[in-house]
Amino acid sequence: MSTTTTRKRKQEAVRQTRAARPKKIKSKDSWSIGDRIGVGLAWFFGLMLCLVAAAITLYMAWKGVSFVNWEIISTSPEASLEQSKTGGFLDPIIGTVLLTVIGAAIATPIGVAIAIWLTEYGRPAPLARFVEAGIEVIVGAPSIVLAIFGLLVFQQGFLSPFSFTAEGGAVFGRSFFAAGAVMSLIALPFVVGGTREALNSIPRHVREASYALGKDQASTIRRVLLPSSRSGIATGSTLGMAQIAGDTAVVVVLLGASLQISPEGDIPGLDVLKGTGSTLTSFVFQNSPAGEGNAPDKAYAAAFVLLLLVILLNLIVNLVTRKGKQVWG
Amino acid sequence: MGVRPDHQQPEVASNGTLPHAVPPLRRIVVGGEVPPIRVGDEYGNGSSAQVPEQPAPVPEDQFGPEWYHECMRTESLSISFGEKVAVKEVSLQVNAGQVLALIGPSGCGKTTLLRSMNKLVDLTPTARRTGRILLDGENIDLFDDTQLRKRVGMLFQQPNPFPMSIFDNIAYGLRERGSKRPRKKVLEPIVVDALKRAGLWDEVGDNLDHPALSLSGGQQQRLCIARSLAVTPEVLLLDEPCSALDPISTAIIEETVVQLKDDMAIVIVTHNLQQAARVADQVAFMYLGDLVEYGSADQIFNDPMAERTKDYVRGDFG
Numbered sequence: 001m002s003t004t005t006t007r008k009r010k011q012e013a014v015r016q017t018r019a020a021r022p023k024k025i026k027s028k029d030s031w032s033i034g035d036r037i038g039v040g041l042a043w044f045f046g047l048m049l050c051l052v053a054a055a056i057t058l059y060m061a062w063k064g065v066s067f068v069n070w071e072i073i074s075t076s077p078e079a080s081l082e083q084s085k086t087g088g089f090l091d092p093i094i095g096t097v098l099l100t101v102i103g104a105a106i107a108t109p110i111g112v113a114i115a116i117w118l119t120e121y122g123r124p125a126p127l128a129r130f131v132e133a134g135i136e137v138i139v140g141a142p143s144i145v146l147a148i149f150g151l152l153v154f155q156q157g158f159l160s161p162f163s164f165t166a167e168g169g170a171v172f173g174r175s176f177f178a179a180g181a182v183m184s185l186i187a188l189p190f191v192v193g194g195t196r197e198a199l200n201s202i203p204r205h206v207r208e209a210s211y212a213l214g215k216d217q218a219s220t221i222r223r224v225l226l227p228s229s230r231s232g233i234a235t236g237s238t239l240g241m242a243q244i245a246g247d248t249a250v251v252v253v254l255l256g257a258s259l260q261i262s263p264e265g266d267i268p269g270l271d272v273l274k275g276t277g278s279t280l281t282s283f284v285f286q287n288s289p290a291g292e293g294n295a296p297d298k299a300y301a302a303a304f305v306l307l308l309l310v311i312l313l314n315l316i317v318n319l320v321t322r323k324g325k326q327v328w329g
Numbered sequence: 330m331g332v333r334p335d336h337q338q339p340e341v342a343s344n345g346t347l348p349h350a351v352p353p354l355r356r357i358v359v360g361g362e363v364p365p366i367r368v369g370d371e372y373g374n375g376s377s378a379q380v381p382e383q384p385a386p387v388p389e390d391q392f393g394p395e396w397y398h399e400c401m402r403t404e405s406l407s408i409s410f411g412e413k414v415a416v417k418e419v420s421l422q423v424n425a426g427q428v429l430a431l432i433g434p435s436g437c438g439k440t441t442l443l444r445s446m447n448k449l450v451d452l453t454p455t456a457r458r459t460g461r462i463l464l465d466g467e468n469i470d471l472f473d474d475t476q477l478r479k480r481v482g483m484l485f486q487q488p489n490p491f492p493m494s495i496f497d498n499i500a501y502g503l504r505e506r507g508s509k510r511p512r513k514k515v516l517e518p519i520v521v522d523a524l525k526r527a528g529l530w531d532e533v534g535d536n537l538d539h540p541a542l543s544l545s546g547g548q549q550q551r552l553c554i555a556r557s558l559a560v561t562p563e564v565l566l567l568d569e570p571c572s573a574l575d576p577i578s579t580a581i582i583e584e585t586v587v588q589l590k591d592d593m594a595i596v597i598v599t600h601n602l603q604q605a606a607r608v609a610d611q612v613a614f615m616y617l618g619d620l621v622e623y624g625s626a627d628q629i630f631n632d633p634m635a636e637r638t639k640d641y642v643r644g645d646f647g
Contacts, residue, residue: 206489208485210491212449212482213501214479214502215475216474227492
């Protein structure tokens with residue numbers, strides 16, 4: 001019957017494979033055509049991505065290097081009808097750095113606190129899920145939406161000390177502080193993610209070892225878990241900084257369009273935070289053919305500097321993650 | 330049976346308590362007035378009443394070396410995780426100056442039993458514990474968790490030094506609330522002593538500032554021992570402390586354990602019967618949550634009472 005024939009056929013197949021065994025078979029020889037195509041596509045798209053990344057970097061480098069010079073990065077932008085007198089982009093560079101630092105300085109402690117609560121406490125569970133969902137919403141929200149929301153908040157009268165205020169008392173809601181605060185929302189998910197990942201990678205027995213020495217949860221977090229998560233926290237906030245440096249919408253809406261840093265108020269230091277300015281992203285936008293400035297060479301130069309900055313931040317991330325690995329068995 | 334031959338069998342009153350001519354003074358007679366430990370009775374070949382006989386009440390300083398006083402005891406201890414019962418009605422005692430080995434196949438509840446002794450089990454939200462655990466005659470539920478754990482130290486399966494210097498690892502348990510106080514000068518003698526007792530001083534004495542995670546696995550585990558010793562525990566719980574280590578490190582740890590038992594009670598969970606035979610004075614065999622047999626190492630390995638124990642120590646299952 002058919003069962004016997006199938007069995008015979010199977011036995012035959014087994015015999016054949018046994019006979020064939022001494023010959024070394026490459027595992028790929030048995031791959032079906034579909035698998036081969038799949039692997040081929042995986043290779044193709046992987047290499048394509050590398051090509052695109054290389055193209056962006058090389059094109060920006062080629063365009064950028066020809067326009068970047070010491071003068072352009074060391075002079076402030078000026079409004080002028082004559083293109084040669086519009087100056088460089090020192091202020092946008094300072095603006096980018098300032099905004100990145102403000103954003104990370106706000107996001108890091110808050111993000112670490114959220115991550116600690118989620119991983120080490122996380123109860124009641126529905127609340128923890130709600131918090132996670134909140135982070136997802138922030139991750140998913142387009143930054144222009146966050147920017148408009150930030151404007152709404154910082155235009156409230158009671159927040160007037162934090163932003164630029166007009167003569168009549170109208171609160172503009174635009175300042176380095178306002179932009180930095182909203183930017184911290186953009187960096188926050190990265191800090192939370194990096195810290196959580198680090199905390200989750202600490203085995204439970206390490207926490208228990210601390211408890212077993214008569215320590216409570218607070219000292220365990222402060223003395224064991226946080227020091228062990230340093231590299232994760234650093235990675236998260238550096239990634240967040242790269243996001244901040246690259247964001248345009250928040251800058252345009254919340255920092256204003258003044259190309260120069262214009263301090264507001266009379267307390268030195270704080271006046272800059274309260275004032276408006278620009279960043280590399282808004283400078284690129286202004287000077288691109290789409291913006292008012294229409295000086296593509298300056299846009300290229302600024303974009304190149306911005307790209308270098310972000311690549312540098314990513315390099316730092318790589319260094320930190322490679323160096324800061326704690327290993328428990 | 331689990332009785333020291335030099336102790337005579339106590340008579341058991343019908344209510345299961347040991348008769349006393351004079352009510353013992355609790356402070357002096359440690360472990361008086363306790364129900365007998367049942368041994369192997371569900372297999373029909375054990376008998377009751379295996380509490381080592383109490384000598385007449387004597388002042389503590391007269392305890393001779395041949396008599397071990399009780400340090401910790403569990404009384405009808407049951408632990409369950411949700412529906413699953415991990416430890417069933419276990420009563421046993423841990424003596425100061427002795428090593429008690431908990432043996433048994435995987436999943437028999439020995440680690441759970443061990444972790445209940447410093448209330449680490451309570452960290453699992455689903456865990457429920459009934460029965461009593463006594464430390465020096467006092468119910469451990471009356472202690473603050475942190476106080477209890479300073480008196481009952483623990484060593485884990487994986488070496489787990491904290492990501493700080495060797496010195497700070499050992500000083501960690503002594504410092505309050507994670508502050509840097511007391512200062513290094515004050516703590517130094519304690520740290521050095523702990524390292525010496527854990528047999529690590531000769532290897533790391535010159536570089537106490539080095540990160541602890543750069544040590545080898547065996548050194549890390551001895552560092553963890555030193556870390557526990559620094560808080561001067563009365564009981565040290567070891568949860569398969571050598572399962573992640575090579576044979577040489579294992580031998581060093583075992584040697585250390587045997588040396589340490591003079592100062593404290595030690596409970597060791599192990600899969601390794603040879604290890605239990607090498608280090609243990611008392612052995613408790615657990616199977617599926619039950620304490621099947623509890624007695625001296627010599628008796629358990631050479632003359633086990635229960636069939637299960639016999640099969641297990643012979644290597645028929647496990």
